[in-house]
Amino acid sequence: MKKVFAVALGILTAIGGFVDIGDLVTNAQVGARFGLSMAWVVGVGVLGICVFAEMSGRVAAVSGRATFDLVRERLGPRLGLLNLAASMLITFLTFVAEIGGVALSLQLVASVHVLLIVPLVGLLVWLLLWRARFSAIENVLGLLGLALVVFAVGVWQLGPDWSALAHQAAAVQKPADEHWRTFAYYAVALFGAAMTPYEVFFFSSGGVEEGWTTKDIATMRANVFIGFPLGGVLSLAIAASAWLVLGPMEISVDSLGQVGLPVAAALGKVGLAIAILGFVAATFGAACETGLSVGYSVAQYFGAQWGKYVRPGEAAVFHLIVLLSTLFATAFLMTAVDPILVTEVSVVFSAVALPLTYFPILVVANDPDYMGEHANGHLANTLGSVYLVIIGIAAVAAIPLMIWTRMGQ
Amino acid sequence: MSDEQPRTRENRLTGPIDGALHLLDRQLIDSEGKLLGKVDDVELGSDSDGVSITALLTGPAALLSRLGGRLGSTLVERWGQLRVSEPHRTRPWRIDIDDVERLDSAVHLAVPRDGVLRRDRDGHRLGRLTGMDVLGPDGVWVGRVLDARFEPGAGGRLVLCSLIVGHGRPGSLLGYDRRSDQGPWVVRSLVRWLHRHTVIVDVDEAAISWAETTVTLRAVPHERPGHPFEKV
Numbered sequence: 001m002k003k004v005f006a007v008a009l010g011i012l013t014a015i016g017g018f019v020d021i022g023d024l025v026t027n028a029q030v031g032a033r034f035g036l037s038m039a040w041v042v043g044v045g046v047l048g049i050c051v052f053a054e055m056s057g058r059v060a061a062v063s064g065r066a067t068f069d070l071v072r073e074r075l076g077p078r079l080g081l082l083n084l085a086a087s088m089l090i091t092f093l094t095f096v097a098e099i100g101g102v103a104l105s106l107q108l109v110a111s112v113h114v115l116l117i118v119p120l121v122g123l124l125v126w127l128l129l130w131r132a133r134f135s136a137i138e139n140v141l142g143l144l145g146l147a148l149v150v151f152a153v154g155v156w157q158l159g160p161d162w163s164a165l166a167h168q169a170a171a172v173q174k175p176a177d178e179h180w181r182t183f184a185y186y187a188v189a190l191f192g193a194a195m196t197p198y199e200v201f202f203f204s205s206g207g208v209e210e211g212w213t214t215k216d217i218a219t220m221r222a223n224v225f226i227g228f229p230l231g232g233v234l235s236l237a238i239a240a241s242a243w244l245v246l247g248p249m250e251i252s253v254d255s256l257g258q259v260g261l262p263v264a265a266a267l268g269k270v271g272l273a274i275a276i277l278g279f280v281a282a283t284f285g286a287a288c289e290t291g292l293s294v295g296y297s298v299a300q301y302f303g304a305q306w307g308k309y310v311r312p313g314e315a316a317v318f319h320l321i322v323l324l325s326t327l328f329a330t331a332f333l334m335t336a337v338d339p340i341l342v343t344e345v346s347v348v349f350s351a352v353a354l355p356l357t358y359f360p361i362l363v364v365a366n367d368p369d370y371m372g373e374h375a376n377g378h379l380a381n382t383l384g385s386v387y388l389v390i391i392g393i394a395a396v397a398a399i400p401l402m403i404w405t406r407m408g409q
Numbered sequence: 410m411s412d413e414q415p416r417t418r419e420n421r422l423t424g425p426i427d428g429a430l431h432l433l434d435r436q437l438i439d440s441e442g443k444l445l446g447k448v449d450d451v452e453l454g455s456d457s458d459g460v461s462i463t464a465l466l467t468g469p470a471a472l473l474s475r476l477g478g479r480l481g482s483t484l485v486e487r488w489g490q491l492r493v494s495e496p497h498r499t500r501p502w503r504i505d506i507d508d509v510e511r512l513d514s515a516v517h518l519a520v521p522r523d524g525v526l527r528r529d530r531d532g533h534r535l536g537r538l539t540g541m542d543v544l545g546p547d548g549v550w551v552g553r554v555l556d557a558r559f560e561p562g563a564g565g566r567l568v569l570c571s572l573i574v575g576h577g578r579p580g581s582l583l584g585y586d587r588r589s590d591q592g593p594w595v596v597r598s599l600v601r602w603l604h605r606h607t608v609i610v611d612v613d614e615a616a617i618s619w620a621e622t623t624v625t626l627r628a629v630p631h632e633r634p635g636h637p638f639e640k641v
């Protein structure tokens with residue numbers, strides 16, 4: 001019974017934790033402009049994150065080593081350092097976007113200027129990372145993030161023509177007024193948002209925090225292969241609701257309020273309130289995950305003590321990095337930069353950095369000296385190799401597309 | 410935490426290891442399961458039995474010099490300049506190999522981490538051996554030292570037995586040259602093709618010149634490396 005509860009809790013937090021500011025904004029933008037014609041990108045992205053999260057989780061369970069340990073070990077100090085700099089830049093940008101996302105969500109309720117909320121959010125995130133237990137952060141915010149299910153309810157309440165939606169998704173029916181190059185740009189952005197590297201930094205480090213052993217591999221797989229796809233369904237619901245409400249009015253999404261607009265149209269005030277709760281929980285949870293990921297990765301590269309399973313005083317370097325990155329992220333937002341713009345940039349650069357993270361994981365997950373009988377099988381390797389190619393293409397295409405389409409205009 | 414769970418991996422210190430692949434850049438964990446750094450370099454000592462591993466080196470001074478070439482030595486110099494009043498700042502911290510208990514996916518120490526580090530003595534470093542230019546008997550460039558293989562010798566010391574020589578950088582082998590079945594196929598094929606000139610050289614056939622950072626061979630090598638763990 002306890003086991004069933006643990007698996008269910010893991011799946012629920014994986015659903016709630018899957019969606020972050022990048023998924024919210026990108027799915028709503030794509031939904032409003034392209035409808036469900038990019039549903040296949042979400043599918044490809046979700047399968048990809050499942051494949052690599054499972055690999056990194058398995059490595060963590062078998063060897064007790066988290067992702068950046070593997071990066072340093074296989075790529076050496078030099079390439080590892082370059083990788084660290086690039087990955088941390090992107091994770092930091094995502095961290096900024098998430099804190100900004102929390103502030104924007106709270107602004108929808110409080111109507112106070114967002115710059116007055118940002119410092120408060122920064123302080124709260126840091127206090128939580130410093131004082132709260134790891135499981136508390138993960139479970140409470142993950143479960144509250146489930147409030148985003150209101151988007152699925154909203155789509156159902158809007159009573160769309162289901163067969164038309166399904167046809168649009170299956171036939172990749174791009175609206176005629178959109179160009180293929182903007183389609184490609186948003187496809188890369190959506191893929192980057194689904195496969196953001198911090199998710200595996202956090203997932204594998206979290207596995208080490210919770211002391212996973214080979215016995216936990218089955219539970220971990222259930223979380224990944226049920227939770228993440230259901231999180232992907234939530235992403236699709238956000239896109240579908242945006243298409244149904246914003247699409248006909250030709251509204252393009254450039255604020256968080258517009259992401260929630262379809263729910264308000266479908267379910268009224270209560271629906272919007274639940275959606276905002278979901279926004280706060282999802283972005284707050286992701287802010288904690290990205291903040292921890294910065295600390296995890298830097299500490300893992302240098303070998304310093306990291307993690308919340310020891311008292312903060314015993315992992316001083318780790319907590320110092322978390323404190324400094326929270327301070328810098330807050331300061332960055334106080335320059336009045338638009339968090340939505342930071343989000344858009346962070347998902348595209350995530351796509352560029354994908355191979356840096358996923359290549360070392362694939363190599364180590366195959367090393368029998370490391371993994372013994374738990375090394376990758378044929379299925380994981382076939383998928384891993386296919387995704388290595390897809391990730392490579394997305395990484396190369398991301399920046400040229402960004403310039404060519406002027407960020408999707 | 411990781412070290413409390415039952416490990417299926419054997420202790421590598423009792424068998425042959427490849428220094429760069431199995432030892433460099435591994436996590437250091439103390440007797441209480443606390444983390445204290447990475448194996449930033451490995452100290453090698455030579456005596457009548459040959460070259461053997463005497464200590465693990467850690468800390469910025471060791472890490473920075475491994476960033477390579479002129480950049481590495483400049484950064485070590487700058488690291489010293491940050492606090493000139495501190496003696497031996499550019500010398501890395503060392504942990505004697507006798508304090509190491511076990512090697513698997515990490516290096517486990519037999520002692521707690523508090524105050525375990527000592528300053529480096531004058532010793533050679535594995536991070537300098539890997540990357541050395543290798544010359545044939547006629548002085549022709551053969552390649553670089555990509556990895557160094559050690560075997561347990563007299564007194565339990567890990568003694569240098571052979572060098573893996575090839576084109577490219579140390580670490581770029583990713584372990585793929587050593588085992589025929591390691592997947593995925595795409596990566597294995599690519600790495601093996603890039604390293605098609607890689608050979609293994611017995612240390613008795615090689616003269617290591619630490620001063621000139623070159624290795625001179627007595628015969629042109631042909632033997633391909635095989636994995637030390639692979640049961641033949």
